[in-house]
Amino acid sequence: xxxxxxKNQRVLRMVGQAIVALGFLFPFYWAMVLSVAPxxxxxxxxxxxxxxxxxxxxxxxxxxxxxGLYFLHSVIITGSxxxxxxxxxxxxxxxxxxxxxxxxxxxxGIFLAALMVPPEAILIPDYVVAYHLHILNTLRxxxxxxxxxxxxxxxxxxxxxTLPSELWDAAQLDGASWWRYLWHMALPLSKPAVAxxxxxxxxxxxxxxxxxxxxxxxQAARPIEVALSYFQGFDxxxxxxxxxxxxxxxxxxxVMFLFTQRYFVVSVAGRVEDRESSSPMTPLNR
Amino acid sequence: xxxxxxxAWDRPTLLTPSKGAGRALMRSRKAVSGWLLVLPALGILTLxxxxxxxxxxxxxxxxxxxxxxxxxxxxxxxHYRELLNPISGFLKxxxxxxxxxxxMVPATVALGLGVAWLFxxxxxxxxxxxxxxxxxxxxxxxxxxxATSIIWVFIFNxxxxxxxxxxxxxxxPALGWLVSSTWALPAxxxxxxxxNLGFTVVLFLAGLxxxxxxxxxxxxxxxxxxxxTFRYVILPYLSPVTLMVVILTTIQAMQAFGSIYAMTGGxxxxxxxxxxxxxxxxxxxxxxxxxxxxxxxxxxxxxxxxAVLLVMTIVQKQVGERYTSYQ
Numbered sequence: 001x002x003x004x005x006x007k008n009q010r011v012l013r014m015v016g017q018a019i020v021a022l023g024f025l026f027p028f029y030w031a032m033v034l035s036v037a038p039x040x041x042x043x044x045x046x047x048x049x050x051x052x053x054x055x056x057x058x059x060x061x062x063x064x065x066x067x068g069l070y071f072l073h074s075v076i077i078t079g080s081x082x083x084x085x086x087x088x089x090x091x092x093x094x095x096x097x098x099x100x101x102x103x104x105x106x107x108x109g110i111f112l113a114a115l116m117v118p119p120e121a122i123l124i125p126d127y128v129v130a131y132h133l134h135i136l137n138t139l140r141x142x143x144x145x146x147x148x149x150x151x152x153x154x155x156x157x158x159x160x161x162t163l164p165s166e167l168w169d170a171a172q173l174d175g176a177s178w179w180r181y182l183w184h185m186a187l188p189l190s191k192p193a194v195a196x197x198x199x200x201x202x203x204x205x206x207x208x209x210x211x212x213x214x215x216x217x218x219q220a221a222r223p224i225e226v227a228l229s230y231f232q233g234f235d236x237x238x239x240x241x242x243x244x245x246x247x248x249x250x251x252x253x254x255v256m257f258l259f260t261q262r263y264f265v266v267s268v269a270g271r272v273e274d275r276e277s278s279s280p281m282t283p284l285n286r
Numbered sequence: 287x288x289x290x291x292x293x294a295w296d297r298p299t300l301l302t303p304s305k306g307a308g309r310a311l312m313r314s315r316k317a318v319s320g321w322l323l324v325l326p327a328l329g330i331l332t333l334x335x336x337x338x339x340x341x342x343x344x345x346x347x348x349x350x351x352x353x354x355x356x357x358x359x360x361x362x363x364x365h366y367r368e369l370l371n372p373i374s375g376f377l378k379x380x381x382x383x384x385x386x387x388x389x390m391v392p393a394t395v396a397l398g399l400g401v402a403w404l405f406x407x408x409x410x411x412x413x414x415x416x417x418x419x420x421x422x423x424x425x426x427x428x429x430x431x432x433a434t435s436i437i438w439v440f441i442f443n444x445x446x447x448x449x450x451x452x453x454x455x456x457x458x459p460a461l462g463w464l465v466s467s468t469w470a471l472p473a474x475x476x477x478x479x480x481x482n483l484g485f486t487v488v489l490f491l492a493g494l495x496x497x498x499x500x501x502x503x504x505x506x507x508x509x510x511x512x513x514x515t516f517r518y519v520i521l522p523y524l525s526p527v528t529l530m531v532v533i534l535t536t537i538q539a540m541q542a543f544g545s546i547y548a549m550t551g552g553x554x555x556x557x558x559x560x561x562x563x564x565x566x567x568x569x570x571x572x573x574x575x576x577x578x579x580x581x582x583x584x585x586x587x588x589x590x591x592x593a594v595l596l597v598m599t600i601v602q603k604q605v606g607e608r609y610t611s612y613q
Contacts, residue, residue, distance in 0.1 A: 013404065014415070016404050017404055017416075020401060020404060020405075020419070021418070021420075024425065024426060024480065024484075025422050027426075027437045027438065028425075030437065030440070030441070030448065031437045031440070034440065042446075043445070043446045045446065045451070046451045047446060047448055087326070088327045088330065091323040091327070092324045092326070092327040092328075094323055095321075095323035095324045098320050101320030101321075102320070103320070103321070107324050107328070110331075111327075111331075113336075114331050114336065117335055117336075117592075118537065118540075118541060120541040120571065120588070120591060121589070121592035122335065122342055123571070123572075123575070123588070124345065124571075124581055124584045124585050124588055125338035125339075125341040125342040125345060127575070127576075128341065128345070128350075128581070129338060129341075131352050145330075147330050148327045148330045150331075178319055203428045206430065207428075207430040207544075209432055210543050210547075214572075214576055225433070228436070229547070229548060229553060230553065232432075232436055232548065233554065236553075242436055243436070243437070243440070246432075246433040246434070246437060247433075249433045250434070253429055257421075257428055261421045261424065261425075262417070264424070264428065265420065265488055268488045268489070
């Protein structure tokens with residue numbers, strides 16, 4: 001009797017989980033349906049939820065804008081940001097893990113202070129800086145301001161601190177410099193940190209919107225999300241094309257997520273488990 | 287500029303020097319390399335974070351021209367006086383922001399906790415079913431807000447959208463949503479709740495899996511019913527995570543931009559909804575500087591936004607920590 005009740009409860013919970021999960025996926029599904037809907041079935045009441053497999057909207061989307069170019073821009077921006085965040089994060093994180101680095105508590109404090117500044121509040125002066133560096137309308141203008149991430153530094157510091165000190169001693173006996181130790185021993189052992197930093201940088205950088213919106217004019221350096229926003233401005237009433245375009249920009253990140261979702265979830269969750277957690281001032285980039 | 291991944295960072299732990307005797311010899315050389323190693327990071331942060339944080343304060347006292355200080359005109363506190371003038375619309379933007387934050391924070395905590403409770407179980411080890419369903423909840427969080435906000439524009443279309451179709455199903459009157467000054471902001475809220483809830487759920491899941499099983503068992507043995515167990519055992523254990531969620535959601539909501547821009551006409555003059563009903567301070571700031579090109583005035587808005595966020599975070603931490611139980 002009790003066992004039966006428990007089983008019922010489990011089934012009930014699974015039904016609840018399925019409903020919530022489908023609810024969260026539903027907007028994606030409807031966008032997909034709209035993007036392949038025959039013209040006669042877009043504006044109907046009640047809305048049509050069955051796909052019609054008409055691919056004309058997709059053809060028109062591909063003709064409407066050089067998506068390949070915008071996509072390439074986004075890939076270059078995201079890729080080089082990840083690389084730079086890894087380099088600056090690993091080197092600074094390594095320095096902060098060195099027991100012999102005098103002044104590192106001060107440097108740690110300086111890094112912490114950076115987290116107190118909300119990006120929204122320095123948007124305008126950052127634009128002024130970018131103007132004077134002549135990096136408006138360039139790809140590097142979308143990379144440089146994000147080339148350092150304090151979280152990356154702390155994640156690397158945390159990892160390097162867990163490496164046994166004998167490793168460094170042995171490396172020194174072999175005559176290895178700190179540089180060789182970092183790149184050939186410490187970093188390969190810190191694959192989880194590299195993965196976490198890469199994934200988080202990928203997702204925040206691919207979604208970047210406000211900054212590229214402000215600093216790009218014309219096609220020269222426009223990333224795909226800004227291009228999509230302009231497309232919405234011109235073609236706001238063409239639902240099918242607009243749905244197709246937004247799915248187009250969603251595909252890369254969804255594919256990426258499918259392969260890495262476990263790491264994603266653990267990356268976000270893992271940090272809660274340190275009980276001495278504080279909270280940053282800086283918010284999401286959206 | 288600092289990107290935030292919304293993870294909590296660890297507090298500076300005790301930095302004790304190691305005892306290795308051989309290391310003393312290397313000390314001076316390695317101290318130099320330590321500074322060398324942090325130089326790239328410090329340099330870029332100076333250029334794009336520390337410097338701008340000072341510059342924004344200075345800019346707010348000038349009629350700023352992009353040419354720099356020599357081309358700009360000192361106006362003293364003029365911009366700040368303008369902010370306080372109701373005609374400027376800044377105070378209205380603050381009240382829109384507080385309305386938005388005031389709904390988003392409790393809604394995120396309640397729904398986040400509810401959904402996490404439904405999907406509870408260990409974060410690291412879980413069944414394929416749980417992994418799959420949780421991934422569905424988390425997915426919107428990593429998608430670019432522009433792309434998904436476009437979908438929500440369809441959903442909230444007054445004529446052919448799903449939202450009104452659903453209302454009709456329950457025999458409720460249709461709403462104007464994004465073209466209504468009353469309902470535009472709630473529509474944005476629904477989008478952002480959907481978009482960001484996965485993050486909160488993951489935080490609460492981690493919090494739930496940290497609760498020791500013995501604590502719950504002990505409550506059961508003492509004859510507590512499920513509500514009492516939840517209220518007096520589980521909730522106190524979750525209080526640190528809840529505080530974190532409150533602070534992070536506040537910060538996030540105060541600076542929401544992409545979704546509001548895409549949903550309420552950003553492409554047409556910066557957006558902000560019918561009768562400025564979705565003009566939050568973040569949108570107001572953007573429009574001041576990049577639609578109307580009043581950089582100095584925008585800087586004053588930034589300074590006030592910075593101050594408001596700082597005060598709110600400090601108050602939340604102070605009040606929160608009084609009600610937070612650590613074990």
